[in-house]
Structures are given as structure tokens and as C-alpha cells.
Amino acid sequence: MPAAGEDARFMAAALRLGRRNLGLTATNPSVACLIVRDGVVLASAVTAPGGRPHAETQALAEAGAAARGATAYVTLEPCSHHGKTPPCAEALVAAGIARVVVSVTDPDERVAGRGLSILENAGIVVRTGVLEAEGRDALAAYLIRQTRKRPHVTLKLAVSADGMIGRAGTGQVAITGPVSRGQVHVLRAETDAILVGIGTALADDPELTCRLPGLQDRSPARIVLDPRLELSPASRLARTAKDVPVMVVTTEAQDGLVGDVDPGTRAARAAALEAMGVEILRCDPRRLDDLLMALATRGMSSLLVEGGARTAGSFLDAGLVDRILLFTGPVVLGKDGIESPCVSGRMPEGFTLRRTAGYGADNLEEYERGDGCLRA
Numbered sequence: 604m605p606a607a608g609e610d611a612r613f614m615a616a617a618l619r620l621g622r623r624n625l626g627l628t629a630t631n632p633s634v635a636c637l638i639v640r641d642g643v644v645l646a647s648a649v650t651a652p653g654g655r656p657h658a659e660t661q662a663l664a665e666a667g668a669a670a671r672g673a674t675a676y677v678t679l680e681p682c683s684h685h686g687k688t689p690p691c692a693e694a695l696v697a698a699g700i701a702r703v704v705v706s707v708t709d710p711d712e713r714v715a716g717r718g719l720s721i722l723e724n725a726g727i728v729v730r731t732g733v734l735e736a737e738g739r740d741a742l743a744a745y746l747i748r749q750t751r752k753r754p755h756v757t758l759k760l761a762v763s764a765d766g767m768i769g770r771a772g773t774g775q776v777a778i779t780g781p782v783s784r785g786q787v788h789v790l791r792a793e794t795d796a797i798l799v800g801i802g803t804a805l806a807d808d809p810e811l812t813c814r815l816p817g818l819q820d821r822s823p824a825r826i827v828l829d830p831r832l833e834l835s836p837a838s839r840l841a842r843t844a845k846d847v848p849v850m851v852v853t854t855e856a857q858d859g860l861v862g863d864v865d866p867g868t869r870a871a872r873a874a875a876l877e878a879m880g881v882e883i884l885r886c887d888p889r890r891l892d893d894l895l896m897a898l899a900t901r902g903m904s905s906l907l908v909e910g911g912a913r914t915a916g917s918f919l920d921a922g923l924v925d926r927i928l929l930f931t932g933p934v935v936l937g938k939d940g941i942e943s944p945c946v947s948g949r950m951p952e953g954f955t956l957r958r959t960a961g962y963g964a965d966n967l968e969e970y971e972r973g974d975g976c977l978r979a
Contacts, residue, residue, distance in 0.1 A: 610704050613637055613644075613676045614733045618706065618741050620649050621658075621678045625744075625793035626823060629654040630902035632679055632745035636662040638700075640673040657682065659691035663698045671699030678738055679745075680709040680731075683717035692721040702728040706738030710749045744795070744905035747925060753895035754795065754906040757926045758915055759787060760943055764933055767940025768912055775807045779932040782962040788813050790928070792821040795903040796850075800914035801829040810839045811909070812847055823907065824848040826898075828888035828914060831864055832872040836879050844880035851876060852894060854887040891921045916944045919951050927954060927970040930962070 621635035631654035638646040646669075648661035659681055663670050681691040681703070695703060703722050708731060709715060722729050739746060747755040761778045762768055770776050791797060791813040799809065804827050812822040827834055829851045834841060840849050853873075854863075864872070873883050886894050898906065908918055918924050931947055945951065947968055954970040961967070 609642065610676070610730065610733050613639055613674075614678070614704060614706055615737070616644075617647075617676045617678050618734060618737055620647060621741055622793070624649050624652060626795055626821060626905065627652040630904075631655070631657070632742050632904070634658045634677065634679045634742075636678075637676040638662050638666040638670050638673050639676060640669065645669050645673060657691050660694050663694055663700075666698075672701045674702040674704060675700050676704045676733075678706045679742060680705050680707065680714055680716075681718040681722070682709070682711075682714055683721055684713040690718070690721070692718040695722060696725040696727065700727060702730070704733050705729070705731045706734050707742055707746070710746060743925070748899050748904040753892075753899050753923070754903050755925050756895070756906050756908060756918060756923050757790070757794070757928060758908045758918060758924045758945075759790065759928045759930070760910075760915065760945055761930045761932065762943045762946055763936045763940065764931065765935045765937070765940065766943050766946040767936040768910070768915075768943040769806075769941045770936050770939050771941055772939075775809070776934075776936065778934050778936075779930045779965045780963040783930045783932070783965040783967070785815060786962060786967070787930075788815045788818065790907060791823055792818045793905070794823045794907045795905045796824040796826055796898065797907045797909055798826040798828065798914070799908075799910050801827055801831075801833050802913060803909070803911040804829070804834055804838065804840060806911075808839050810843060812843070822847045824850060824903070826850045826852060826906075828852050830854050830888050832869055832876070832883075834876060834881070836875045841876060841879040841881055848882065849880070850882045850884050852884045852886055852888045854889070855885055889917075891918060891923055895923060912941050912944060919944055924951075925972050927968075929968045929970065931966045931968070933964050 617635040617637050621633050624633040628650045631650055633650050635649045636658035637644055646662040646665035648658045650658050675695055681695060683690045683692045719729055744755040760768060763778050797811050811825045825840055830853055832853050834851055886897050929945060950970055953972055955973040957969045957971050959968050
């Protein structure tokens, strides 16, 4: 039987592989599977784009007859239910796998230990909890959607040396350098959806796509909180909506919104955006719990909130942020700056610093909500 250190080594490789298809697997998690015999990887696979086929069935097909008697390293408990494909647990049994090592058990009520039982009842040796903390981090989006019925929310902030996220009335201001911005584009490529408030959409006219070479086709869906339907059909978001999905979240007319437009104007604005390919989601953007539940029902597991200050503050006040990525640049914006809701050394209660990194002249601090939601 392999030593614990060998199990950890192969599971670490599987967790790295699982990152490959983050943001591409629809309602399914991006799971990885390695088939190993005598310290040699016979086959490896990750959940395919769209969510099928699953990692286990792909890896078993690649290994073929060599899988008999081998060990399978799987980042998430193999599924046990019949859906569009047979259960992966049964496929592992049929292939003659002798041992299965799992990082995280599946909270999905259709699985929740049943996959492990199928394996054990077939005489397969099962080991669970290998690199579990790392596995829960890697599968955080899926785990949050399964347990809390909403996407995992990451708040990204680029903050100046004097604690500002922008300058009033000037549109986009470069606060961080190209290395940090590249990291943000990688983050977009791994995320199901990205969200901004209408203030940011109007002031910056952003595109919110992933523009790194080779990752342009991995842009997330783009969401704008727009109570009064103020997004222009001429905006970059609207003009690119037929290429990369755009969703405008707006309230129904005459529900007490201060400064709301009349129903006729609202209908005309909605029609103009829909003609550009923008989806109108009628869900009060001030009720963030309802919005996140609606996104989860559409299969969105991860949401990146990029701005602005009011939107960031709303998510924080509602207790709906799971992770904060704080990029701090050397720029000083001065008295006309827009104050960030979070700065280094002054974070909302309940968040714990997980790691730091340097990107050129910028610093990154990653904080996680410390309520144990992703811990064993």
C-alpha cells in the first residue's frame, strides 16, 4: 500500500489538474482523477467543458485494462447517482480499481457518502480526507453552491497606497500594474460570472472580458446591477453581449425605487438592451440574497465582484463575501479619491489573512471568511 506521503503527492497533482477547467464545467465541479500503479501515472483527466464526461470515466478509458489493480486519486467523491451518465463509482468498480483515494466527500444529497459505500461494498480500499483543506479550497465554488444554494463570492479590490479605489469623476484609474492585472484576468478565466454596479459600468465603460492570449474564449458571464436600466446599448458590455453573455439585474417598475423612470421608458430601455443580446433579469438588485439564489439556480457556482465601492460595501454588509483579494498599488490618489471599503490592516470582522504575494510593485493579500464554511 502506498505511503501517506505518496498519496499526498499524487493528490496534490490531481488538485493542480482540477484547476484547468474551473469556470468551464457548468453545474458540475471541475474534478480531476489520476490512475496510478507502482508510482507511475497511467492516465489523468479533468471534468470536460460543459460538465461531461466526468474525470473518472475519461481517465479509466485512457488507462484501459491497465486500470485493474491500480489506485485512483479523485479530488471529489465519485458520483453514485444515475443522471445523463452512469455513476462514476460503478465505473471504478467495473474497471477493477483496487484502491480509491479521495480528497473531499461530496455534500450533494444524491451522493453524500453513497459513492464511497459503493466502492467499499465492492471490496475496494478507500481512503478519504487526503489534502482535504486544499481540496475544499479548490472546490470552494461547488461546495458553497451545494451547501448554501448560492455562488461562492470573491470580492476583488485594487486599492491605492492611500486607501482609494478610484477618483471621482475621472473614470478608470490605473492603480495596479500589468502583472496584477494579468492575475485578475486569470481569475476571470476561472470564474462563472463577474459583477459590477451600474456606477462602475457608466463611469468606466468596461468590457470585463478575459484578454490574456490563449484565454480569450474563457470570459465569464457579465452581470450589472442596474435598478433603473441605465446601461447604454452603446456600451462595450452591450455591444459584446452576443459574444459573451451580459445580464442586467433590474427591479420591477414602481416598487418604491427613488428616482425610478416611468414604465414606458423602462420598457423601451429594456427592449433596446435585449435587441443587443443583453438578458434582463428582473430581481431587485438591492436583495442580494435573492439574486445569488437566482444565479445558483442557473448553475453559476462562482461570482467575482469587481466594483465599485457601493456594490462592494453592499455585499460585505450582507455577509455574502467568502473571499477578498486586495491588490494594493504604490499610486497615491489624494483627496478626490473614492475610499475603499477594505484596506490592508482594516478588514471586516470575520476575515482571516490566508496568503500574501508580490506582483511587481503591487502587493496581494488574500482573506477568507473564517466561519468554517469550507473547512472539514
